[in-house]
Amino acid sequence: MRLLLVENDANLANLLAKGFGETGFTVDLAPNGLTGRHFVEEQTYDLVILDVMLPGLNGWQLLQLIRKRGTTPVLFLTARDAIEDRLRGLELGADDYLLKPFTFDELLVRVRTLLRRGPTGTADTYVIADLDIDVQRQRVSRGGQRISLSDQEFELLQLLASRQGDVISRSLIASQVFNNDSHKIEIAIHRLRSKIDERYQPKLIHTMGTVGYQLAVLAD
Template identity: 65%
Template sequence: MHLLVVEDEAKTAQFLAKGLVESGFSVDVALNGLDGRHYIEEQAYDLIILDVMLPGLNGWQLLKLIRQRGDTPVLFLTAKDALEDRVRGLDLGADDYLVKPFAFVELLARVRTLLRRGPAREIEVYRIADLELDVLRRRVSRGGQRIALTNKEFALLHLLASRRGEVLSRTLIASQVWNLNFDSDTNMVEVAVRRLRAKVDDPYLPKLIHTVRGVGYQLDAPDE
């Protein structure tokens, strides 16, 4: 599932992105309303977490834009806790409203509840050739054989599976799995992909994790 976080407090945005990625989601982050609008206009999201007080465009304005484009679930996350603010948000079409400070476990529960309600349901099990990735149970197997992965390996595999067939850049993978931007000389992603391949690809056929030289990585099965 692909989520957008629009939050101008950098530490809060980083905290949210890290927790959501570790919970199996793909996450984009915008630190102001103008960047948020750009993401909303350029990509489709399964859910958007939105602050109210934002530079550039505020949350109310972004919510109106979101509703003009469709029915993507929106969770307001804001320090504005007055009753009239909550009512305004819900009247404008927000699906939920959580006041700061908040517990991440509560936010995660609300996110999952909204995704269950929404038109797009989170895929619980990915099956690609003989690879099976069970998101809820956090289990991976090939050919019926269980494979033990670290949290980061699972997040990397989940990202690749959730965007099957897409070529994902090293920068995108680093931002989604580790919530990092990194120098081009860093080989962190290559090392992680190599370790993941050693567990889920090297001992098996067909090969599912593909390197697109100079671009990034792709997970897909050959045509039947």
């Protein structure tokens, strides 16, 4: 597995590279955003770890460039602890947000979790409560009743199901399902809810503030 670590604290970057190297990862180090952009444009990575405050090109800007190129998992590793910063990171398409100070063990667990999950998931079937999704045959049923979805509705549902329980940011949904057109998301969610949730309990599709959406069974 190949990681890109974009971190301008040389001591921290070297410690993390050593730790990841000892656990079997190959790590490229970028001391600033511009170097990070060069690596992203020239190499393929399984995961990118980003600081926010970077010289040359900040983490927000670099994440946007990464999202234009694909769905590589991105984890923010930063001291920016304001809720507005965390929300901004998720809205721009980050997959996780870990605050400094941190332990290497926690970072390693989060990296491994993201790598197992991947950007979109690879399962052939998903089962959430009484909702069944057959990816191979593109069939959906709830409570034993078949549900007809358009290709785009199915793609949206599959994305939510592949990361069930996680909040999927609007920017990630836009980039993966709607060719970066975020204006279509609310209408598509409304139509999907009318088919998946309207006549059933428990409700499965949840709006998580302005950040994004979640497919999950939530406790009362």
